Amino acid sequence: MAKLNAGxxxxxxxxxxxxxxxxxxxxxxxxxxxxYFYPAAMTPGCTIEANDFNASISxxxxxxxxxxxxxxDQPTKLAKFRDREGLSFTLLADPERDVLNSYGAYGTKxxxxxxxxxxxxxxxxxxxxxxxxxxxAEARYNVKATGHVARLVKELGLEGVx
Numbered sequence: 001m002a003k004l005n006a007g008x009x010x011x012x013x014x015x016x017x018x019x020x021x022x023x024x025x026x027x028x029x030x031x032x033x034x035x036y037f038y039p040a041a042m043t044p045g046c047t048i049e050a051n052d053f054n055a056s057i058s059x060x061x062x063x064x065x066x067x068x069x070x071x072x073d074q075p076t077k078l079a080k081f082r083d084r085e086g087l088s089f090t091l092l093a094d095p096e097r098d099v100l101n102s103y104g105a106y107g108t109k110x111x112x113x114x115x116x117x118x119x120x121x122x123x124x125x126x127x128x129x130x131x132x133x134x135x136x137a138e139a140r141y142n143v144k145a146t147g148h149v150a151r152l153v154k155e156l157g158l159e160g161v162x
Contacts, residue, residue, distance in 0.1 A: 003104040003141060010035075010126045010134030011102040015070065015092040018079040023068070023092055026132030032065045033126045033134065034152070037105040038145075039119040041073045041081035041091070045145035049121070052149035054087050059158040065125075070094050070105075072119065104141070121145065123152065 004010070012025045025033065036053070038046040053060075053067050060067055067089040071078070078091040092099075100106035105122040108115055125138035138155075140148075153159060 004124065004136050004139045006136055006139060008136045008139075010124065010128075010136050011099070012132075012134070013099040013102070015094055015099060016075050017093075018075055018082050018091050020075055023090065024132075025126070025128065025134050028066055028128045028134075029132040030130050031128050032063075032137075033128060034060060034065050034067045034123065035070065035103075035126055036068070036121075036123040037070050037100055037103065037119055038121055039071065041071055041077050042084070045121075046071070047081075047085060049145040049148060050081070050085055050087055053089060054085070056149055056153050056158070057088055059153055059161045062161045063156070063158050065156075066090070068092055070099060072097055072100065109142070121148075123148065125152075125156070 014022055014024050017023050040046055070092045072095050075093045078093055082091055094100050097106050105120050109118055109120050120141055121143050122141045123143055124136055126134040127137050128134045
């Protein structure tokens with residue numbers, strides 16, 4: 001799948017969260033969403049990134065953003081991850097990789113110098129209109145787990161917001 005860019009329509013999705021509840025992008029009509037894709041729950045880099053989002057949750061929430069993390073893990077593993085790390089935002093399961101593919105967040109990547117197929121750590125800032133249609137405001141591919149959230153907070157002007 002081609003990569004998405006600012007101004008593109010965000011693909012709608014239906015995924016299951018850690019409580020086995022169905023979540024759609026259109027559920028966030030009239031809101032802003034930070035949708036991030038990560039390879040696997042309970043791995044070092046993904047744990048760092050999730051904890052960084054969690055530590056900044058009040059800044060995102062105060063500015064009207066909802067955070068959604070997506071991985072190919074099953075809901076039960078994501079629930080364990082949520083509980084173990086005390087995460088207070090929604091984690092979504094995409095084991096079929098349909099949403100990962102529709103956002104261009106799955107494909108060939110280089111890991112430790114080797115090409116492989118997998119999740120491309122990516123983050124999207126999406127403005128969802130009153131009808132539930134999302135527009136990509138920011139699309140970032142191949143982000144680093146460490147420091148990514150702090151840069152996003154700064155670039156979105158959320159520093160000092162709480």
